[in-house]
Amino acid sequence: MTILTLGLNHKTAPVDTRERLTFGPDVIVGALRSITEQTPADEALILSTCNRMEVYCALDGSGGDAVLRNWLGEFHGLEPQLFAQHLYHYQDRDAVRHLLKVASGLDSMVLGEPQILGQVKQAFQTANAAGGTGRMLGKLFQHTFSVAKQVRTDTAIGSSPVSVAFAAVSLARQIFSDLSRQTALLIGAGETIELAARHLHQHGIGRIIVANRTVERAHGVAQQFDGYAIALTELSNHLPEADIVVSSTASPLPVLGKGTVERALKKRRHRPVFMVDIAVPRDIEPEVRELRDVYLYTVDDLQGVVDQGMRSRQQAAEQAAEIIDLHTEEFMAWVRSLDAVSLIQDYRSRAQYTRDSLVERAQRQLAAGKPPDEVVCQLAHLLTNKLLHNPSVRLRRAGREGRNELLEAANELFQLKIENDGSR
Incomplete structure (x- = not known):
């Protein structure tokens, strides 16, 4: 699953461009539905303020930024070339880091201003109520709110006067x-x-x-x-x-x-x-x-x-950036774990299918009067062979082809290396 951000703000676009691409409260719900229906995005959220317009999406695969840019033009009745040069797009880790900076006030016109966090929360509530958020964006934005709170608590980003x-x-x-x-x-x-x-x-x-x-x-x-x-x-x-x-x-x-x-x-x-x-x-x-x-x-x-306030906030912003980097990696680790979860589910499903078919075979043998001890031993033998056959074949092939990285991975995965004390 890919996280994608497409947007513009006060630093990249003049006010007349931002005005033409804004999403008013009366059109946001329809826009969210349009994104998930007309683009590859499975989940979508729109953040639209006077200083920025950003679309956050979760989708399978990559390359969705071009489709999203075209959708943006069609929705507002504008040719993409009229605003494309003002857009920025971020993907995965960069998208997560950008959102954390936005919600923490590090990307605002006034460094550290607190209003943006409330606007991000409102955008999430709107998208969530419209069915635009799912597992990925739901987790991302809840994570964002927690990080923004930590930035406010652990740094002086909003305490010094800058106006x-x-x-x-x-x-x-x-x-x-x-x-x-x-x-x-x-x-x-x-x-x-x-x-x-x-x-x-x-x-x-x-x-x-x-x-x-x-x-x-x-x-x-x-x-x-x-x-x-x-x-x-x-x-x-x-x-x-x-x-x-x-x-x-x-x-x-x-x-x-x-x-x-x-x-x-x-x-x-x-x-x-x-x-x-x-x-x-x-x-x-x-x-x-x-x-x-x-x-x-x-x-x-x-x-x-x-x-003096601006200097103080700049120092706090450096501390906030460290917090954001740490929590960006924390979220990306969760994203990577999703691939492992799917793999584990597939592996367990295959093992359970093998187990069930062999148990059914053993039950038929018992019903036919075959001795239980013999049936149990045969079941264990067949189950072991079935589960180990494919991994064994691939490990032999890896050995022949010199793919040591796969052999090392198998050692780590199955904990096969002999420890110094001789135990396994």
């Missing part, structure tokens, strides 16, 4: 040990603010307020994280509530001045405020840093934290 938003929240957690009692005021409604809101929400922030020039956009971010939206003109009214302020707008002028912050501090009775100005040009007047009880960081301040 400005993550760095801001990490610093906030250092200043306020318990975020559940704090209020965060987020100024802006772009991608960075949304990411900061997600990190704060994941770490149990008490309240989130989103302020933006367009209230509708602020509401779109706030509702995702149980927060509420305000207009930018209401900023001074809500600033005294904020223990954490993160600002990232496209305003050409500061949206928070020293005077506004000073008045808010008086209403807060000088309880400390943690402020992060991610905007370029800056949203918060630099003079705010002079105020007592204000911890103000800019994007330049956070960049050092981000760089």
Whole structure:
């Protein structure tokens, strides 16, 4: 049985190509059935996210990548030459290693990001419910989930900040040990603010307020994280509530001045405020840093934290790669054992057939009145000859032909070598 992976990701294909080859939730089940019906694949799973599209298959034999590539084009109504140069394909050991890297966050746009593992689990659940997975992919993906968990547990792959938003929240957690009692005021409604809101929400922030020039956009971010939206003109009214302020707008002028912050501090009775100005040009007047009880960081301040986090994750990635290599070999050993299982079953089946036919012959002899002792001895003699005939013939031939490797294999298989103490 061959394991095959065919796919593309943010490193190999531009976004317009990825968009044309994506599989939405409404078509994945039909696509899985189409793969197993129209290609040699016996099992299939599709992983489709904004940054990658991958098809995992289990099939007899090799060469399925060309068939799968053509299927991919037909399913999406595209000529293969339009996307073939963006595809990668892996087989067996390489396919297993690639999947383990993907699920562990080593192949992500943000090294070590945890969301991909949940997406892989969802892809498996979908394929399993649709009947797309069997013994091979079922074992592979359960093995993958276990390895990804070990990588998260045994390395620091996901603990260090590698984005400005993550760095801001990490610093906030250092200043306020318990975020559940704090209020965060987020100024802006772009991608960075949304990411900061997600990190704060994941770490149990008490309240989130989103302020933006367009209230509708602020509401779109706030509702995702149980927060509420305000207009930018209401900023001074809500600033005294904020223990954490993160600002990232496209305003050409500061949206928070020293005077506004000073008045808010008086209403807060000088309880400390943690402020992060991610905007370029800056949203918060630099003079705010002079105020007592204000911890103000800019994007330049956070960049050092981000760089250190990336170095830490790179070191963790090297440790994770060692874990992945070890468990790749462990899985491939299981795959190889399947061939032995089939061989053992065939060998036992043949031996049992020989035994049953000779027992039936012996029973007829006993029914005819032949002495039991004679029947038993003849049965043992015939069974031994039948079982040993073919191996003996082939071993003699191997000896004549000088095939020492086969003779050595027989020695190991049947434990025929005489040990140093003379026993067998």
